[in-house]
Amino acid sequence: MPLDPLSSTFAALADPTRRAILARLATGEATVNELAAPFDISLQAISKHLKVLERAGLITRGRNAQYRPCRLEAAPLDDAIGWIERHKQIWQERFDQLEQHLRDIQRAQKEPPK
Amino acid sequence: MNDTNTTLGELEFTRIYDAPRELVFTCMITAEHLTHFWGPIGVSTPIENITIDPRPGGVFETIMVNDEDGAEYPFRGVFVEVVEPEKLVWTEPDVEGGMTSSLTFTDLGDGRTEVVVHQSNVPEMYRTPEAQAGMQSSFDRFAAYVAGL
Secondary structure (H helix, E strand, O other): OOOOHHHHHHHHHOOHHHHHHHHHHOOOOEOHHHHHOOOOOOHHHHHHHHHHHHHOOOEEEOOOOOOOOEEEOOHHHHHHHHHHHHHHHHHHHHHHHHHHHHHHHHHHHHOOOO | OEEEOOOOOOEEEEEEEOOOHHHHHHHHHOHHHHHHHOOOOOEEOOHHHEEEOOOOOOEEEEEEEEOOOOOEEEEEEEEEEEEOOOEEEEEEOOOOOOEEEEEEEEEOOOOOEEEEEEEEOOOHHHOOOOOOOOOOHHHHHHHHHHHHO
16 A cells, blocks of 8 residues: 655654664765675665655665666655644643633533522 | 644644633543634534543544635544543544544643643654755755654
8 A cells, every 4th residue: 555645754754764764865965885884784775765765755876877876855754844843832721721721611510600 | 832743644633721620631531612712713613523432442633624615534443542621532444544643631630631642643754854955945844844843
């Protein structure tokens, strides 16, 4: 089943190697070899991670067939941050409103019958 | 409101209410009450849009409606655990692989009640990325945001 874009972003970010790759790319473009250098894993494994990141839209790769440098794409991260901020906001507001509602119903209970 | 992260990939919200535990718990499982606060601000949840069956396997569904433009936001949860008046656990199968919300209601003994919402399986991006100098654009914001959680 294909994931929605946000789910792909979250899934891509779930892996520490992929986050390290993104952190590296935040400093500028890099080739697969450059990205693989700090890791004790095969080029093939790095390529797999890059495919996940590319599918999630978090990186794009150059057209140059030889090197295909990778570049960070900002938009999906913006969406992910936005999702979390909205989510926190919803719970805060829900709690505020529950507080008010509890006050209202308790006040109604305390009022003497007329 | 306290608003702290706990373990990586999880999120917790705490609030203390000046109300007895039974009442707070009842509010959270009753459509007549939920319609007043499920919100959020600027969004209503008409009572006919709330289905709640508080027992394991029971549904918890709401359709929130934007007051401005009528846009609808469906929420679909399934109860995993219901211990009256102490605990409610539901999962949202539609959200990022099954986000689970666990609400714990604690009687503070002085007429107040503490409610803790603990969410797990929150999108795992809460993990702190490698600290890295020179980050730019939204990755910068992302790191700052995660570090501040």
